[in-house]
Amino acid sequence: MNSRAFDAMQSAVDIVLTSPHPDNKVAASLFSETTLLAQTNNWPQSILDKIGKNTRIGDSSTTVHAEVNCLLNFPERTDGAEITITDPCCPNCAKSISESGIKTVYIDHKGFMKDFAARRGSEFKNMSLNILAHAGISIYEINRKEKYITAIHKPAQGYTPPETNPIEVIERPDLHSPTIDDLKTLIKNVRVKHPFWGCAFAADKSGKIYSLVASTHLAIGYSEDRAEEADKLTEYKNPLNPEQKYNFILTPLNRLMFGATRHNLHLIDGMIWTSLIPTSRELVNFIGAGYTQIALGTRQVYLKESSAEALETLKVAGLLEIIKVD
Numbered sequence: 001m002n003s004r005a006f007d008a009m010q011s012a013v014d015i016v017l018t019s020p021h022p023d024n025k026v027a028a029s030l031f032s033e034t035t036l037l038a039q040t041n042n043w044p045q046s047i048l049d050k051i052g053k054n055t056r057i058g059d060s061s062t063t064v065h066a067e068v069n070c071l072l073n074f075p076e077r078t079d080g081a082e083i084t085i086t087d088p089c090c091p092n093c094a095k096s097i098s099e100s101g102i103k104t105v106y107i108d109h110k111g112f113m114k115d116f117a118a119r120r121g122s123e124f125k126n127m128s129l130n131i132l133a134h135a136g137i138s139i140y141e142i143n144r145k146e147k148y149i150t151a152i153h154k155p156a157q158g159y160t161p162p163e164t165n166p167i168e169v170i171e172r173p174d175l176h177s178p179t180i181d182d183l184k185t186l187i188k189n190v191r192v193k194h195p196f197w198g199c200a201f202a203a204d205k206s207g208k209i210y211s212l213v214a215s216t217h218l219a220i221g222y223s224e225d226r227a228e229e230a231d232k233l234t235e236y237k238n239p240l241n242p243e244q245k246y247n248f249i250l251t252p253l254n255r256l257m258f259g260a261t262r263h264n265l266h267l268i269d270g271m272i273w274t275s276l277i278p279t280s281r282e283l284v285n286f287i288g289a290g291y292t293q294i295a296l297g298t299r300q301v302y303l304k305e306s307s308a309e310a311l312e313t314l315k316v317a318g319l320l321e322i323i324k325v326d
């Protein structure tokens with residue numbers, strides 16, 4: 001527990017009404033010892049300009065959630081940072097928070113009373129809470145007025161989440177300004193067991209280059225031997241089920257994006273490749289983070305048809321250039 005959490009929550013509450021969303025106004029504040037960043041949910045400007053507010057992109061809304069805006073814009077490494085949120089988070093944000101290495105989540109007590117929380121309560125309870133808890137994250141409810149913090153979940157002492165397939169981050173002193181040929185060489189030389197994987201080049205603040213490799217994986221803490229637990233809660237074994245909005249799987253682009261924020265690296269636009277067409281939500285977050293190009297395998301592989309629809313929508317709108325690379 002951190003007494004700075006009250007200030008951080010207040011900074012989120014202070015901006016929540018500036019959210020452009022007409023009925024779901026959410027804000028979050030991400031903080032470390034030295035830095036604090038508060039953000040609301042919003043529409044990326046390029047999506048507003050070219051697609052508009054009300055068209056869906058695949059099966060995703062066009063907004064970027066407050067938590068993701070915090071993670072993708074935080075000026076430091078997110079590993080070990082803490083986040084306060086005005087509302088209970090959705091399962092997708094829970095996965096992104098876990099992948100970014102956040103250690104503590106605070107939710108405003110008023111967030112549990114809202115209509116939105118009532119509608120989304122079971123998703124939070126059955127999925128988001130479990131995803132955060134498995135990642136070893138402490139979860140608190142915060143009451144600003146009465147000045148108390150209540151634990152919703154604390155990891156057992158000494159709990160370290162199993163991570164059977166962590167993202168690989170390797171410094172590449174041999175590269176200064178990677179090209180598409182360097183990306184092709186990286187793709188060719190990587191040995192991964194999983195058919196769905198991705199890789200990218202990223203830079204740190206000083207301009208040093210890194211290669212990142214990540215495979216599709218269950219959320220942190222759900223290693224393959226705990227897949228049964230996830231299976232009980234969702235359609236983990238059947239990601240093609242169109243009725244299932246959320247699942248416990250992290251696909252490559254998400255892992256690359258939030259693995260990069262974890263280490264305070266910036267993925268280089270045009271130097272990001274995935275064998276799997278990203279999900280609609282991943283693509284909206286990707287555009288929101290300012291990317292304009294994605295390299296994809298020539299085989300059109302996706303977990304849900306909505307991924308292919310989202311890709312097409314963004315391509316037609318001129319928001320995303322697709323580079324075919326095998």
Ligand SMILES: [Zn+2]
Nearest residue numbers: 065089090093
């Ligand atoms: Zn969310």
